[in-house]
Amino acid sequence: MPLRAISMSLRVAPLVVLALCAAGPARAVEVLTGTLKSAAGRGEIVIGYRESSIPFSFVEGKRADGTPRVVGYAIDLCGEVVEDVQKAIGRPLKVRYEPVTPDTRIAAVAGGKVDLECGSTTANAARRRQVAFSPVDFISATKLLVRKGSPVASYRDLAGRTVVVTSGTTNEGILRDLLARLKIAAQVVTAPDHAASFAMVKEGKADAFALDDILLYGLIATDPADGPSYTVLPDKLSYEPYGIMFRKDDPEMAALVAATFTRLAESRELRWTYERWFLRRLPNGERLDVPMSDDLRVSFQLMGLDAGE
Numbered sequence: 335m336p337l338r339a340i341s342m343s344l345r346v347a348p349l350v351v352l353a354l355c356a357a358g359p360a361r362a363v364e365v366l367t368g369t370l371k372s373a374a375g376r377g378e379i380v381i382g383y384r385e386s387s388i389p390f391s392f393v394e395g396k397r398a399d400g401t402p403r404v405v406g407y408a409i410d411l412c413g414e415v416v417e418d419v420q421k422a423i424g425r426p427l428k429v430r431y432e433p434v435t436p437d438t439r440i441a442a443v444a445g446g447k448v449d450l451e452c453g454s455t456t457a458n459a460a461r462r463r464q465v466a467f468s469p470v471d472f473i474s475a476t477k478l479l480v481r482k483g484s485p486v487a488s489y490r491d492l493a494g495r496t497v498v499v500t501s502g503t504t505n506e507g508i509l510r511d512l513l514a515r516l517k518i519a520a521q522v523v524t525a526p527d528h529a530a531s532f533a534m535v536k537e538g539k540a541d542a543f544a545l546d547d548i549l550l551y552g553l554i555a556t557d558p559a560d561g562p563s564y565t566v567l568p569d570k571l572s573y574e575p576y577g578i579m580f581r582k583d584d585p586e587m588a589a590l591v592a593a594t595f596t597r598l599a600e601s602r603e604l605r606w607t608y609e610r611w612f613l614r615r616l617p618n619g620e621r622l623d624v625p626m627s628d629d630l631r632v633s634f635q636l637m638g639l640d641a642g643e
Contacts, residue, residue: 368584369449370422378428379419381412382448382579385433386529388552389611389622390454390472390576404431407611411471412452412578414603415594422590435527436502440464443579451579454549456504458575466588467577469595470633474546476505476572479535479553482565486542489569492520498531498540499524508572509544528553536560546574548612548624555620599637 366374373379383404384391390408397403420427434442434451442448443465454474457467478497480486486495489512499506501524513520523540525531532553534540543550547566554561580587598604605626612624626634 366423367586369581369587370419370590372446373419373427373449374423374425378430379416379450380430380432380448381409381416382434382439382442382451382453383409383431384435384439384453386527386553387454387549388556389616390549391452392552394617402431402433405617406452407607408452408454408471408576408578410607410610411468411595411598411604412450414598415450415468415578415591418590418594418597436500437526439502439579443581446581449580454546454576455579456546456574457577458504461579462582464582465579466582466584467579468591469637470575470577470630471595472548472576473627473629473633474548474574474576475570476508476544476574477547477550477570478567479532479543479545479550479564480541480567481535482563484541486567488567489571490516490518492542493518494520495541496521496523496539497542497544498522498534499544500528500531501526503545504572504574505544505546512571532557535564544571548622551622551624555622556616556618558618558620596637599634604634604637 381404383393385393385402387406387408389406391404391406393402394405395403416427416429432442432448434448434453439451439453439455440461443451454472455461455467457470461467478486478489485491492513497509497520499509499522506522506524510522512518513522523534525534528545528549531540531543531545535543547570550566554564554566578591580591595604598607608626612622612626615621
C-alpha cells in the first residue's frame, strides 16, 4: 500500500476518540465499551509495569507515599494513552501501577488484572491470539551477553556451556530452536527476571545471557560496578518488535491507542520521548547512546513523523 494511503488510514482512528470526547462526559460514558467502560466504572486505570526492563519500564526509588517510582520509555508512552483515555471518558482517573513479570504479563492483561502492559513485550503472532498491541514502539533483536574475555565470541561457541534466559520471554524459544537446529549441545536454564538472569552470569552459574539487545545494554549501563566487565555479542538471533499490550477484541481501545500514537508521531513527541530514554542520561546518570534504527524510523514515519527531520 502506498505511504500516503497508509498514512491517511492511520488518521481515521482519532475520529472515533474525538467523537466520544465531543459527546460530553455523560454521553461518552453511555457509549463506551470494553476497557474504556470498565475504567470509567472503576474510576481508575491499571498500568502493568516491569521492575528491571531498562529503559522501557523500571523502578527508580520510591515516591513520597512509599510506593515504587515507575519510570521509562514505555511508561511515558502509556501516560499519553492514559491522558487520552481520560479525555474520552470525560473525567480524571486514578492511575494504579501493578507489577508484572514475563511469566504473568499476558495473563494479567487478558484476565483484566491490568489495562495496559507497559514494558518490553514482543508483539508476535502467537501473542496476538491472546492480546492486542499498540503500533510498534521499538525494534530489538535477541543477542548474547558475556563477560569480557570470555571464550564465547558467538552463539556457535556455546557447545558444552550454560546459557540463561528469563522465563516467559520469546528469547527462550528462539535460543532453544537455534541450538537444536544447529545441533549445539548447550544447557539452557531460566531465571525469574532480567536482574536474576544477569546475576547468574556474574556468579559464574551461566556463561551467557540471551535477551533483547537493548535490555542487555540497559543492564550494563545501570550497573556501574560490574557492567563494564560485560559485553554484548554482535550476532542477531531474532527480530523483536515491541508494543504496549491491551485486551484484544476491544475496538474502541484499539482506536484510542492508535490515535495516541498518531498524535505523538505528528507532533514529534514520539521522537523526543525516544531521545529522552535512549540518547540522553538515564536517572542514574548513565547513557545508552542507542540511535533510532532505520526500521523504527520507517514505522514512526507511517504514523505521521517526518523521520528525515
